[in-house]
Amino acid sequence: MAQETMIELNRISKHYGRKIALSSLSFVINKGEHVAVIGPSGAGKTSMLNILASMLPADDGEILVDGKPLDSYCDRKSRAQKIGMVRQQFDLVPQLAVIHNVLAGRLSDWSLWKSVLSLLIPQDKGRAIEALDRVGLSDKVFERTSSLSGGEQQRVALARLLVQDPEIILADEPVASLDPARAEDILKMLTRIAAEENQTLVASLHSVDYALKYFSRVIALKDGKLFFDRPVSEVSDTLLAELYSLEGNSQK
Amino acid sequence: MRKMNFVTLSMMLFFLLFIGSWYFVIVAENASLSELFTEKNASHAAEFFKGLIGVGEDNNAFLSKTSWKQALGLTRETLQMSMMAIGFSTIVMFLTVIPAARNVADGTLTLSQKWHSWLSYGLIRASYVVSRAIPELVWAMIVIFIFKPGILPGAIALALHNFGILGKLCAEAIEDSDSRPVRNLAAAGASKTQILLYGVLPAVLPQFLTYILYRWEVIMRTTIVVGMVGAGGLGQQFKLNMSFFHYTEVSLLLVCYLILVFIADFISERSRSFVK
Known part of the structure; x- marks a missing residue:
């Protein structure tokens, strides 16, 4: 190879x-x-x-x-496609629903209008749910992130990385x-x-x-x-x- | 030992001041406490309070349909004024609050700093100070001097005072927000506006709402004060009735006012517990 x-x-x-x-x-x-x-x-x-x-x-x-x-x-878009980062679980926005935290991985691709709309009606929902499914959290899509345990929050961060796909x-x-x-x-x-x-x-x-x-x-x-x-x-x-x-x- | 000395010294000074001031009041000014409770004062007070509950009044406002109608109309106007006031100040606060936060100005929150950040920070913070420093009564006098009396100038005056308070409280809420989620959003490639939408607003909005509701309660109570200088609503009528010695009208207005304050307290308390 x-x-x-x-x-x-x-x-x-x-x-x-x-x-x-x-x-x-x-x-x-x-x-x-x-x-x-x-x-x-x-x-x-x-x-x-x-x-x-x-x-x-x-x-x-x-x-x-x-x-x-x-x-x-x-520019933020090409950098986000190249490099993604995950830290401790405190790096999620605790007040948002899980799906929005996952979709934050798509922000570099989205227009401002689409990101505003997404807070009301989640965009690219299929992709986020697929990512959450892969980390085993498909049952917590619309839960408040702060109500999740530390391990689950870290899985949400992984789902965000999956969506960002760097x-x-x-x-x-x-x-x-x-x-x-x-x-x-x-x-x-x-x-x-x-x-x-x-x-x-x-x-x-x-x-x-x-x-x-x-x-x-x-x-x-x-x-x-x-x-x-x-x-x-x-x-x-x-x-x-x-x-x-x-x-x-x-x-x- | 030194601390003991300081305490005893200040105690002694306190007693000296106490004795000295009473000596001045009683001997030098020749004041008498018993003069406050004379027959004359007592009968005046009794007359006033009897008047308030309607004893010996010719036209009892509690029994008059037109008085009730007028009072309720004024209550609605007062409610309108407070809503407009909190609405104006909230809008202006939202437009200015983000550059007014220190961590936005120095770029730690949004990870981008521009040369004009500190300039707008300073200007907005200064406007907050001016707005807060001038009491709503003074604002009302100024605004009514320019416009004609009514509820709109009253609302503007209240908004002018409260936007500085709201701005300061909310800017501090942003300053206290956690920067770690924001850094991560930036790393995921979010733009400055997207960071505000996804990272900052969700964290601070519940706090903003609490502050706004609390200030609305306060504004509701202050409407009567600005009303007295001609800003319309219950306060203006209250002052007019006082000067015309329409005592039952005064107490009717007070009852309406109390109901209004109770309603406002109830609504804001319920919505605050809903937010939490």
Whole structure:
């Protein structure tokens, strides 16, 4: 299978004042890969994902997405088709019905008039219901999102991603606030969907176990630098112990 | 120890002030408390209150059909005035509230900032302050000076005062709203207007409604005050009847007014619990 490059980071740096979040980070992710980003708190995982989602400008370096610089996806529509993001469940609008939160994935495609109309009569309803069906929530289409449990809300977020249908899915701690059973359920669903839709998946995770279980490749960050980047089969316990050790300067 | 000293000192100062002021009132001003409760004052008060309930009045307004008709007509006018007032101020509030929120002006909510954001923020916030700072009575005097007396100028005056209050409360509701859903909508490719529609409005509308209903209640109670300076409705007639010593008419108007306030309280309370 020919490996097509999807994301290429070239010496990306980012600092907040004097605190360095990312220093000269480079790696390449191929199309269809499922990559877990792990590392201790404050290693720069979220900064990296935010830069990839172009919600945060990088101080230095360049990012190529599908062969083109990230800046070339400046209009919201082409960016939404390329990159979708899911975070913790607090990113849904709690007052809206589930279907509107799912259909928010279509907003980049819709005219203003259509999005106003949709709040009264949901547009593209079939697509939203199909997506909710795939995440197992077809019975909660018109319920208020705030009445759903944390795990269900995260499934709604996945349904929104299905409707948005981006080529790259960025997931920032998608299961951080869920119990282990719900977390595994969501990760299983996320990786399955990404595989079915042939999407590239980059997820930051707190838990190494989930990273090893559900992903094919692990990128470890420490103090804003690449600590290791290898397939799951080559990740050893000693490396992990070193990654999470509290002495910051024991390696490299 | 230092705190103790401060407390005892202020207590001593308080007693000194208390004794000093009463000394001034009684000795220097030569005031007497008993003068308030003289025979004369008592008979005046008794006459007034008897008049209010209709004892010894020639034309008892409670028994006159025309008086009732007039009072109910004025009640309807007052209701109209309050509705118009809250309607005007709500419309103007909705038109101005979004740029008046700090998190919209600095771009954290909609993730886009323009050079004129702070300018419109400042201008709108300043207009809110001016509108709030001038009491509705003063607004009414100004507006009636320009227009002829009636319920429309009364409504405009009330709206002028309340739009600043509503604007401030609602802008703060937007400032308190959660930015996380909004960021996610932006990431999903929503435009600025779509973000407002899907992310901001659903979160703040229930709060807006609560504020609007509450201000409507207050406006209902204030209509009588602006009425007194000629803005029409129950207040104007109230003042006229007082000056003509038509006491039963006065109490009839007060009864109508009370009914109106009860209705307004009831409606707004019910709709607020419905929103929640």
